Amino acid sequence: MTSARTYSSGDVAKICDVNQRTVIRWIDRGELIGFKLPGRGNNRITSEELFRFLQRNGMPLPPELQPAERRVLIVDDDKNVALALQRVLRRIGYHTRVADDGFRTGALLGAYQPDLITLDLSMPGLDGFDVIRFIRHHESYRHIRILVISGLDDIQLQRARESGADACLPKPFDNQELADQVCALTARS
Amino acid sequence: MTSARTYSSGDVAKICDVNQRTVIRWIDRGELIGFKLPGRGNNRITSEELFRFLQRNGMPLPPELQPAERRVLIVDDDKNVALALQRVLRRIGYHTRVADDGFRTGALLGAYQPDLITLDLSMPGLDGFDVIRFIRHHESYRHIRILVISGLDDIQLQRARESGADACLPKPFDNQELADQVCALTARS
DNA sequence: GCTGAAATTGTCACAATTGTCGCGTTTGAC
DNA sequence: GTCAAACGCGACAATTGTGACAATTTCAGC
Numbered sequence: 001m002t003s004a005r006t007y008s009s010g011d012v013a014k015i016c017d018v019n020q021r022t023v024i025r026w027i028d029r030g031e032l033i034g035f036k037l038p039g040r041g042n043n044r045i046t047s048e049e050l051f052r053f054l055q056r057n058g059m060p061l062p063p064e065l066q067p068a069e070r071r072v073l074i075v076d077d078d079k080n081v082a083l084a085l086q087r088v089l090r091r092i093g094y095h096t097r098v099a100d101d102g103f104r105t106g107a108l109l110g111a112y113q114p115d116l117i118t119l120d121l122s123m124p125g126l127d128g129f130d131v132i133r134f135i136r137h138h139e140s141y142r143h144i145r146i147l148v149i150s151g152l153d154d155i156q157l158q159r160a161r162e163s164g165a166d167a168c169l170p171k172p173f174d175n176q177e178l179a180d181q182v183c184a185l186t187a188r189s
Numbered sequence: 190m191t192s193a194r195t196y197s198s199g200d201v202a203k204i205c206d207v208n209q210r211t212v213i214r215w216i217d218r219g220e221l222i223g224f225k226l227p228g229r230g231n232n233r234i235t236s237e238e239l240f241r242f243l244q245r246n247g248m249p250l251p252p253e254l255q256p257a258e259r260r261v262l263i264v265d266d267d268k269n270v271a272l273a274l275q276r277v278l279r280r281i282g283y284h285t286r287v288a289d290d291g292f293r294t295g296a297l298l299g300a301y302q303p304d305l306i307t308l309d310l311s312m313p314g315l316d317g318f319d320v321i322r323f324i325r326h327h328e329s330y331r332h333i334r335i336l337v338i339s340g341l342d343d344i345q346l347q348r349a350r351e352s353g354a355d356a357c358l359p360k361p362f363d364n365q366e367l368a369d370q371v372c373a374l375t376a377r378s
Numbered sequence: 379g380c381t382g383a384a385a386t387t388g389t390c391a392c393a394a395t396t397g398t399c400g401c402g403t404t405t406g407a408c
Numbered sequence: 409g410t411c412a413a414a415c416g417c418g419a420c421a422a423t424t425g426t427g428a429c430a431a432t433t434t435c436a437g438c
Contacts, residue, residue: 006206008396010423019388024425035247037207038220039395042424044206046249102291103315104323110299111329125314126292134293140300197405199414208397213416228404231415 006044015050015062070186073114074098075105075131076149077123081171085118085149088175089182102126109141115186116145121152121160129163136164145185149173195233204239204251259375262303263287264294264320265338266312270360274307274338277364278371291315298330304375305334309360310341310349318352325353334374338362 009027013020026032027043032053034045045053051065072094076082082098089096097112099105102125108114117135121128128148135141148160151171160168167181198216202209215221216232221242223234234242240254261283265271271287278285286301288294291314297303306324310317317337324330337349340360349357356370 008424020424021389021426022387025387035249037205037211037395038215038242038246039211039218040393040425042395044248101314103295103320106292106295107298107323107327107330109296111327125290131292134296138296138300141296197415209415210398210417211396214396226404229402229416231404 006046007050008045009043012045012050016054016059069093069095070116071095071097071112071114072182072186073105073108073112073117075117075123075126076120077101078120081120081149085178088178092179092183094182094186105131109135109144114144116147116182118147118149118182119165121148121150121156129160132160132163132165147181147185149178195235196239197234198232201234201239204243205248258282258284259305260284260286260301260303261371261375262294262297262301262306264306264312264315265309266290267309270309270338274367277367281368281372283371283375294320298324298333303333305336305371307336307338307371308354310337310339310345318349321349321352321354336370336374338367 007015009023010020012023012032016023023032024043027034027045032045033049034043036043047065051061053059054061054065070093072089074082074085074089074096076085076098077100079100082100086096086098097108097114099108102123105117105126109117119128119131128150132146132148135144135146146165146167148157148165148168149171150157150160150168157168157170166185169178169181196204198212199209201212201221205212212221213232216223216234221234222238223232225232236254240250242248243250243254259282261278263271263274263278263285265274265287266289268289271289275285275287286297286303288297291312294306294315298306308317308320317339321335321337324333324335335354335356337346337354337357338360339346339349339357346357346359355374358367358370
């Protein structure tokens, strides 16, 4: 198996703790979709399809298919604020990365693939509302949770929520409240 | 592998997630057709044949074999320049998209997955050299071709090349020269 | 709760396919 | 030219697909 990109019927059998014969029947029945090697038609299932199959049936995920450590992209040009956020989030087990300008923010959405971003609404050269709208309008980023952290007034925070932010925290923020919000937003289904 | 026109048995083995020995057996059995190097008969499979083979067996295609229109991300805040670039590139069969600020530039690297970007070095709030360095330092973007299009002097263009740009065009650019450069940089190896 | 039919899953043996290992040779980057 | 990495091949081990049949689970009807 060795962190494979594809799984054989035997691999799936071990993962599902089921007889290999049964896995083959699932495949024949079309409940688990794979492809066949040219030789005698040995089955292979991609990890994506196996993941969907397990999810669909509420089956436990093997370690190698479990989503990796949660990642948070911190968008803030104030180094001290960014460091404070990092400290809190790392302590509760998140991987973090900081973007301090518009380009990095955008580029890291794709390269870092965060589960959540903390967003400062008022950065020079970057309109936070625009960021929210862009993320919500693009298929590949839509799933990213957005936690606005801003010193702006409630009216603006409300506007951010309407634009698509998942939650807002006033600045300065309370560490415990930050941790709670991030946990709540990234809770596994 | 390095985006080859032909694949060795080991390349195919990695792509199919199968043992190299098995690939050689497929070739011996005539299920996968290739040719042999004169030396000891090392196998080579053309990308066309590999494509057919994978299709025939319902196997997943690696990114480099997925047929896709070439995409160019045009990074320029001057609408007229961007439109001019779009017109030329579309006419020669490229799909294009425009980014007019730093955030969009970064975000579209991941969401639009361009094969090439045309980059204006002097945009307000976006340091072109920084963009080049960032792209070259990130695994997920490193493969993107960078064509700098700028009105800056030759010394700056040389600096851009040293930072990692693949080619430079002075502004204003000649349409034919632009088309030639883009074609050359995105030619299928 | 119990029963019994239907559907699903497990077991087993066999032949075919695929994986592993080692060695000597060839490639390809420097 | 030099040298590490990749390759082909043979022999053998491990895994796979299949069919037939047994065991288990599911579930409606009582």
